[in-house]
Amino acid sequence: MFIQQIINGLTLGSVYSLIALGYTMVYGILEFINFAHGEIYMIGAYLGIIFLTFFTAVGLTTSNIYLSLFLTMILTIAFCCAYGYLIERVGYRPLRYAPRLSPLISAIGISIFLQNFVMFTQGATDKVIRVEALDGFVSVWGINLSYLQVAILTVSFVVMIGLNLFVNKTKIGTAMRATAQDKIMASLVGIDINMIISLVFVVGAGLASVAGVMVAGYYGLVNYHIGYIAGLKAFTAAVLGGIGSIQGAMIGGLILGIVETLGSAYVSSDYKDVYAFLILIVVLLIKPTGLLGQRIEDKI
Amino acid sequence: MNNYIQSNTHLIRLFNVLLISILVLPFIGLQHSATLLVVLLVVFFLKDYLKVFFSSLALSFSGYSFSRYKKAILVVSSVIILIIPIMPYSQYATDVITLCLIYVILACGLNVIVGMTGLLHLGYAAFYAIGAYSYALLSINTGIPFLATAVLSIVITSFIGLMTAFPALRLKGDYLAIVTLGFGEILRVILNNWQSLTNGPNGLSGIPAPHVFVDFTDARMMFYLTAVVCFVSVFIILRVERSKIGRAWRCIKEDETVALAMGIDVVRYKLISFVFGSFWAGLAGVLYASKMGFVSPDSFTFLESILILCMVIVGGLGNTYGAIIGAFILICIPEILRDIQTFRMLIVGLVLVLLVIFLPKGIVGSIKDVNHTNSKS
Known part of the structure; x- marks a missing residue:
């Protein structure tokens, strides 16, 4: 039973990690909280349902379910990446040199806008989806893993390893890290800062949309305000791991997921949303930079 | 650039x-x-x-110097106060203006913490909630007179502000922001789930109206009470802003290291700022609870904190007059758009983005800028 809960926690946690990566990467480079990021996750979940419904209407789902699931995933990721790009382009780039709190307000405006846009076009009621092909589970040593749990764990694992390789081994990844360290120096050595920033938003949005689609399948229902609380918790995860650190976001998300699942299983599920923040406050008071964050000295 | x-x-x-x-x-x-x-x-x-x-x-304001425009605010607000009794009585308009005034107190209070001292606070609605709930619980469950209940609720709010400030102020910048945000969320969940005390999501109803010599049950009476309290609050905040404490806050905001070098006790002044800010949230909470006669956790969500923060920033960070303008704009826009209910928040979101992009220093800041460049050229 305990191990079952841990598995559930890991599933939830890997979703948080995927969203948290977007927060932490943007924060690492631009040092601002991208409040609209949670909405990308929500839009991803909605798009997943919309595309799957479309494929069902066309008749692709009955002939080849796996192809249609794959296409749904790819299309959703592509659309969400474009959303990420556009949000940065429209909402944040004009504010690059504005006072620090301005992009924050812009992000909140975009977040309110996207939430209400989805509510307005898709209705305020829950949207339900059920994919029969993904029902059922595998049993390993008496622990039940549903197909979707396996899928979520595998996909997040692969995506996170891929991201790590991308950031640490490729040339663009090096450019990203250089930009995070010092934007002006990076531009002096010939890195296109605007391109890198756009890229960070695109990658972050892509990761969030993966999480969104998988959660839509896992819980079977989405609502226009799921992005808000998931975004808050993912941001908490990013801070917990040390904001700006990619590995930190992954670890922070997993810890948060496990704590939340264990808390609601063994203490009280009414206070499900409190555990995340309690953990955060305790960690920050003991180690103010988060688990893997580096101490930034004051520049005088 | x-x-x-x-x-x-x-x-x-x-x-x-x-x-x-x-x-x-x-x-x-x-x-x-x-x-x-x-x-x-x-x-x-x-x-x-x-x-x-x-x-x-933006340029259309440029003809006005800042002091003239301060006067304009005073004149306009006094005209509103004078006109209200003459105008045909509208419960709706009175309620909206009363709400605006409550938010003016909130925005000015948050402006002390965020704008003057530079501490990003994302859980301000939590203190607003503490004020409202303490007033509601005290006035429903005990028979203490209004003034004593109000003072007690404000003291409770300030005290909780002090208690949270002690650990929170060890953190800097965005970490402080996220801890205050976490505090706000925790409080909201507790309000939702502590059935025996707060009646959960259903909220507390039957809160008595204020009673000072007379009952303030009428909407217009309530408006005058709020207006007087609001004017006094803004006056006090403006005076404190100009005092030694206010100057210390500004110095901390500009540069903490310099403030320390100048002999300012940074931690102490940050604590004062935090408690002083919470004080106004408590006051606004008392007014809100006694005006509505009903409080529920829905009124004190994270979005509420953000709304108040937006008022401060839209008006112009660090400027009390800006906070007043911001409060009026952000309460009135949704009310004006009430007829197109479905589009309403869509437009509010869009307006926020546009305001910030085209007036990045807030309304007052942009006007000041225009004047500055005009006087230079």
Whole structure:
């Protein structure tokens, strides 16, 4: 039973990690909280349902379910990446040199806008989806893993390893890290800062949309305000791991997921949303930079 | 500074316009998406004119010097106060203005913490909630007179502010922001789940109206009470802003290290700022609870904290007059848009983005800027 809960926690946690990566990467480079990021996750979940419904209407789902699931995933990721790009382009780039709190307000405006846009076009009621092909589970040593749990764990694992390789081994990844360290120096050595920033938003949005689609399948229902609380918790995860650190976001998300699942299983599920923040406050008071964050000295 | 905007070709902008209409396609269907594309293209070709329009909007204030414009606020607000009793009585208008005044107190209070001291606080609604709930619980469960209940609730709020400030102020910048945010969320969940004390999501009803010599049950009486309290609060905040404490806050905001070197006890003044800010949240909470006669956790969500923060920033960070303008704008826009209920928040979101992009220093800050450049040239 305990191990079952841990598995559930890991599933939830890997979703948080995927969203948290977007927060932490943007924060690492631009040092601002991208409040609209949670909405990308929500839009991803909605798009997943919309595309799957479309494929069902066309008749692709009955002939080849796996192809249609794959296409749904790819299309959703592509659309969400474009959303990420556009949000940065429209909402944040004009504010690059504005006072620090301005992009924050812009992000909140975009977040309110996207939430209400989805509510307005898709209705305020829950949207339900059920994919029969993904029902059922595998049993390993008496622990039940549903197909979707396996899928979520595998996909997040692969995506996170891929991201790590991308950031640490490729040339663009090096450019990203250089930009995070010092934007002006990076531009002096010939890195296109605007391109890198756009890229960070695109990658972050892509990761969030993966999480969104998988959660839509896992819980079977989405609502226009799921992005808000998931975004808050993912941001908490990013801070917990040390904001700006990619590995930190992954670890922070997993810890948060496990704590939340264990808390609601063994203490009280009414206070499900409190555990995340309690953990955060305790960690920050003991180690103010988060688990893997580096101490930034004051520049005088 | 604007090189990056100019370096962009029209082609990329056209591409973005196309992208927008493709992105909304799954949500609104082919037909609406095509309409949107046409509208966006028209806007795209007219955008130079729009730019002129927005900058002329900012310039239209340039004739007024800042002090004249301060006077204008005083004159306008006194005119409103004087006109209200003469105007045909409208419960709705009175309620909206009363709400505006409560938010003026909140915005000015948050401005002390965020604008003057530079501590990003994302859980301000929590203190507003503590004020409202303490007043509600005390007035329902005990028979203490109004003034004593109000004072007690404000003291409780300030004390909790002090208690949270002690650990929170060890953190800096965005870490402080996220801890205050966490505090706000924790409080909201507790209000929702502590059935025996707070009656959960159903909230507390039957809160008695204020009673000082007379009952303030009438909406107009309540408005006058709020107006007086609001004026006194703004006056006190303006005086404190100019005192030694206010100057210390500004110094901390500009540069903590310098403040320390100048002999300012940074931690102490940050604590004072935090508690002073919470004090006004408590006061606003008392007014809100006694006006509505009902409190529920729904009124004190994270969005509420953000709304108050937006008021401060829209008006101009660190400026009390700006906070007043911001409160009026952000309460009145949704009320004006009440007829188009479904679009309402959509437009509010859009207005926030546009305001910040075109007036990045807030309304008051932008006016000051224009004056500054005018006097230079």
